[in-house]
Amino acid sequence: MLQKDNPEIGKSIAANGILTNYHDVGAGTPVLLIHGSGPGVTGWANWRLTIPELSRHCRVIVPDMVGFGFSERSQDAHYTLDTWVAQAVGLLDALDIPCADIVGNSFGGALALALAIRHPKRVRRLVLMGSAGVSFPLTLGLDAVWGYQPSIENMRKLLDIFACDRSLVTDELAELRYKASIQPGFQEAFADMFPAPRQNGIEALASREQDIRALPHEVLVIHGREDQVIPLSNSLTLAQWISRSQLHVFGLCGHWTQIEHAARFNQLVTNFLLES
Numbered sequence: 001m002l003q004k005d006n007p008e009i010g011k012s013i014a015a016n017g018i019l020t021n022y023h024d025v026g027a028g029t030p031v032l033l034i035h036g037s038g039p040g041v042t043g044w045a046n047w048r049l050t051i052p053e054l055s056r057h058c059r060v061i062v063p064d065m066v067g068f069g070f071s072e073r074s075q076d077a078h079y080t081l082d083t084w085v086a087q088a089v090g091l092l093d094a095l096d097i098p099c100a101d102i103v104g105n106s107f108g109g110a111l112a113l114a115l116a117i118r119h120p121k122r123v124r125r126l127v128l129m130g131s132a133g134v135s136f137p138l139t140l141g142l143d144a145v146w147g148y149q150p151s152i153e154n155m156r157k158l159l160d161i162f163a164c165d166r167s168l169v170t171d172e173l174a175e176l177r178y179k180a181s182i183q184p185g186f187q188e189a190f191a192d193m194f195p196a197p198r199q200n201g202i203e204a205l206a207s208r209e210q211d212i213r214a215l216p217h218e219v220l221v222i223h224g225r226e227d228q229v230i231p232l233s234n235s236l237t238l239a240q241w242i243s244r245s246q247l248h249v250f251g252l253c254g255h256w257t258q259i260e261h262a263a264r265f266n267q268l269v270t271n272f273l274l275e276s
Contacts, residue, residue: 008044009070015063016090019072022063026055029124030100031273033062034088034108035069036130036255038162039148039155039190040180042069046105050258053266057274058101063091065111067189079193081205084111089119101273103127105258106230110205113238117211126215127269129222130230130255134237135206138199141228141255146194146201150187152178164226164254212241219245220272224253224260246272 010023023044031054035046043062044051054060064071066087067079077083088111092100101124104112109131116123141161148154156174163169181187194201219242223235232249239247248268250261258265 007048008042010044010062013091013094015088015094016086018066018087018090020063020066020087020091021070022061022091023051024095025051025060025062026058028058029273030059030061030092030095030097032088032092032100032102032112033060034065034102034104034111035062036106036108037068037190037193038145039150039158040177040183040186042180044069045177045180046108047258049262050103050266050269054270054273057270061091061095061097061100063088065108067193073185073189077189079189081110081114085115085118088115089122092122098122099124101125101127103129103269104131105129106255107132107205109133110207113207113212114205116215116217117207120216123217125273126217126219127222127272128219128235128238129257129265130224130227131221131234131238132202132205132230133207134209134212134234135203136231136234138202139229139231142202142230143198145229146198147196148181148190150178150182155181161228162255163260164224164252164256165260168256168260209241212238213243215242215244217244218272218275220269221245221247222257222265222268223247223249224255224257225249225251226253227255229255 102112109128110133113133155178159169
């Protein structure tokens with residue numbers, strides 16, 4: 001049962017036929033924040049430290065992509081790049097937003113990249129953080145994330161993979177995220193998304209090199225140097241392929257850039273989006 005006082009639950013709107021849970025905070029240039037993939041993840045949980053700062057300057061829209069969080073689930077749902085991109089564009093349509101900045105984290109980076117390629121006029125500027133979207137050999141970290149089996153112990157192991165700063169990984173956080181991962185329907189949908197062999201999931205999220213090279217947008221590429229989930233080489237590749245790109249690498253940082261270096265991340269992204 002959904003709890004009314006749960007901060008992860010925001011507004012609800014139909015986006016390409018999918019009843020989508022989303023947050024809509026602030027005013028100004030719209031910015032769509034797309035979360036990563038992980039057990040129990042929601043848009044709010046992923047971006048909770050980013051939303052307050054960014055919404056001081058922009059209109060921040062944070063959905064739960066279908067199969068994640070508190071957006072609608074159906075037994076015949078198809079968890080594909082096409083479905084997720086169509087949902088994101090459908091959300092912009094439903095909110096009457098012709099063009100937005102897009103910030104994508106990991107799995108969300110692959111979605112943001114594909115959205116910009118397929119609908120270039122719907123995107124003003126693009127931020128890709130620890131992004132998938134290009135081919136790379138499956139890492140042990142990503143295999144553990146996509147292959148998660150619910151337990152507090154397994155969640156603790158995942159959090160240790162995500163964070164370089166182990167002080168962020170507490171027993172309380174592990175229990176909180178474990179409980180999030182076992183809410184009705186959450187694990188069932190997550191397990192369906194990226195089954196073994198999981199290299200197939202990486203390839204399914206990848207865009208073609210020639211399409212990435214043809215992107216006309218200003219793009220900020222961000223990565224944590226110690227990322228065990230998505231390799232730093234991904235962002236080096238994206239920065240090489242995208243002509244109007246800039247790259248920022250955070251040292252002593254894992255896959256949680258927006259959490260481990262929250263203040264620096266927020267300042268970096270804000271400055272980039274507010275450039276004239």
